[in-house]
Every structure is written in C-alpha cells, then in structure tokens.
Amino acid sequence: MANAPLAEKLRPKKLSEFIGQSNLVGKEGIIRKLLAPNVARGEVGFPSLIFWGPPGSGKTTLARIIAGELQRQYFEISAVNASSKEIQKLVKDNSNFILFIDEIHRFNKAQQDRLLPYVERGDFILIGATTENPSFEVIAPLLSRSRVLVLKQHSEKELELILNKALKYLKIKIDKKAEEFLVESSNGDARVLINVLEIANSLKTKYKILDTTIIENALQRRQLTFDKQGEEYYNVISAFIKSMRASQPDAVLYYLARMVEAGQDPLYIARRMVVFASEDIGMAQPTALVVANEVFRACETIGYPECAINLAHGVVYLATAKKDRSAYNAYMAALSDVRQHGNLPVPMNIRNPSTKLMKGLGYSKGYEKYDTQSYLPDRLKGKKYYN
Secondary structure: OOOOOHHHHOOOOOHHHOOOOHHHHOOOOHHHHHOOHHHHOOOOOOOEEEEEOOOOOOHHHHHHHHHHHHOOOEEEEEOOOOOHHHHHHHHHHOOOEEEEEEOHHHOOHHHHHHHHHHHHHOOEEEEEEEOOOHHHHOOHHHHHOEEEEEOOOOOHHHHHHHHHHHHHHHOOOEOHHHHHHHHHHOOOOHHHHHHHHHHHHHHOOOOOOEOHHHHHHHHOOOOOOOOOOOHHHHHHHHHHHHHHHOOOHHHHHHHHHHHHHOOOOHHHHHHHHHHHHHHHHHHHOOHHHHHHHHHHHHHHHHOOOOHHHHHHHHHHHHHHOOOOOHHHHHHHHHHHHHHHHOOOOOOHHHOOOOOHHHHHOOOOOOOOOOOOOOOOOHHHOOOOOOO
16 A cells, blocks of 8 residues: 555545445435445345446445445456456356446446346346446446446535545645635545645645645646536536527536537537527527527637637627527428328429420419418418418
8 A cells, every 4th residue: 555546545444434425325325224234244135236426426435335344355347448258257256246347338238238147146246337327328227237326526525524634644734725726626526636635745845835836736737527428518518508598698608618628629519509590599680690600610710729719709699699499490390290291292383394294284383473372282281380
C-alpha cells in the first residue's frame, strides 16, 4: 500500500466507514438489510446486483465491503479487457465467490448471455458496475436475475467529509476558498477530489497551506461527465431542446455551455437547432430557419472555439422567438394518413397527362390553376391538416 494511490489508501473497509449513498447503506438502506446476520451466515441467499451510478460514487468500494461482510472470495475484473474464458476459469477453480465486473455495459450481448447460467446456478454472486442506464446497456434476462441499485453523485457536504479525511491522512491544511473550489470542481466525483488533492500535495512547498492556485494547477480542468454514448449525453441534449421550447434563454445557454465544454460536435448542436427552427418555431417566425442555417454554416466554416459564439447567438434567437408547431403537427397528421391508407389514387384532374393515352383517359381534365376544390384523394376529401 506504500506506493498505492491516495484514493486506494483511503478506501473504506467497513460499511460504517462509507460516506454517502445513505439510501443504500443507511439504517433502512437495502444493502444494510441484505447484509443481515442470517445472510452473512449463508442461511439466506444474497442476490446479484447491478450498481448504476456516476464515476467516483463508490461502486467498487461497496462491492469490496459486501465481499468482506459476507466473508466470500472476491474477484474483480473490468469488462474493457476481460474475456469469457477468464470467467470460466474462475468458476472452475473457485466456488461460492463474488465476481465484480466493472463497466459491465462494455460486455456485448453475447458476453452478457454467457453470464446467465453462472448466475442462475449460483456459481458466483455477480456485482456489476455501470455508469450507463442498465435498461439500455444490460440485457433483460440478466436484469431480471439482479437487483439494480442506483448510486448518486456525492453531495458537496459528503465531499467535504471525504476531503477532511484525506487532509487528516496527509497531515496538511487547505484554505477555505481552495476547499470550496476543489469540492465544486470535483462534480460529485470523490475519486477526482482525492486524486487532485494528492497532486496538489506534491506541488506545494514545504509547510505551505494549499491555496486556490495550487488546486487549479493540480486540477487543470474541471471534471465534466459527458459520455457521448451515455445517458447524460441524452439528458443534456433533451434539456437543451426543452429550454429553447420553453423560451428560456438562460437555461439553454447553460446547457449549450455544458455541451461545448465537454467537446460536443458543434455541427451536431447546430443540426438540432435547424430542426428546432422548423419544428417548434415554424410559421410564427419563418426567418428562424434562415438564422439556424447560417449558424450551421458558421460552425462548418469556423469551428471551435469561435463558433461557440455563433451557437450562443443562434440559441438565444431561437429561445426568444415565438413558437408555432402547426406546420410540424400538420405534416405528422398527413404522415399518419399515408401510413394508414397507403397509396390512395391521385385525383384525375391533377394528374400529369404526359402521353396522348393518358390525356385520353382523362388525366388533367377539368384542371384549373386556382381551383378551390380539394386536391386530396377522394377518401380524404375535406380533411384538414394545417390550421
């Protein structure tokens, strides 16, 4: 442990030492109940678990604590580089153990399928950890044989407790502003907080109290969670669109900044704005489409970092514009009829008489340029889509 990272040295070994996730480890928490004495003695089976939570929320630590409390052999693998053969060997050489699979969402469907017989027979207790929504990333049969437990980001108060524990271990001090900056910048991730503190400790001069400058040098950049394949990705985009729809420029600028800072492709953001201009603003302010297209063009031409200004200009315009979904709703209603009724015959008077035969059959007969008669197929005569 002498050369281990500080985060490993500070990792709690008992449930009573664990900070955070009170909904799981508190007096009425499910993990505490699952670790009741009769379970530990093997009188009642312990279920397989899926821990779903953001980085640095304690998934690995809880798995190790559970193994210790149950006094079971514990094996830890990562789905990034583990193979099914490795798991087969563990089952062959051991029994009644706990297998922790970090980033279980990285296993493909076939690899997850191979876990099912082991879990069903009770060859091992599976504890999987994922930062992604298990509903989308873990196969249904495995979910049905496991309990999904949701871990939350650490609160600032919890991070302060963890920080104080680390400061005491390192026998150093930190000034109030630096502490607030470190806690806020860690974005709920205890591992980030501890790692930054460890680097900051190595940067400080002898006997010097850690200040904001040292923390900034250690941190380099605030931790932003934005996996481009993950749920947070879709959460932020959803918030971005809904903030424009609700005409809230302050909110939409915030979510725009989140995406830009996390490295989202500016053309993706601009494409969503072009769609929004027609879908949500439409006929209320037709020039919105022109502005959105020009923002897209600017992003294409300029790129980051300067095109972030063009995106900001565009989202404020779209958020403050009047909204009218009538064209979008009309199209969706027409599309519904197309899907329901198929290819209904086009009225004869508006068909194109491209040959003499077609003209002789009555194509275009009775056509008038400014006719007020409905041009819809006979089955849909009188139908109103656009209001």
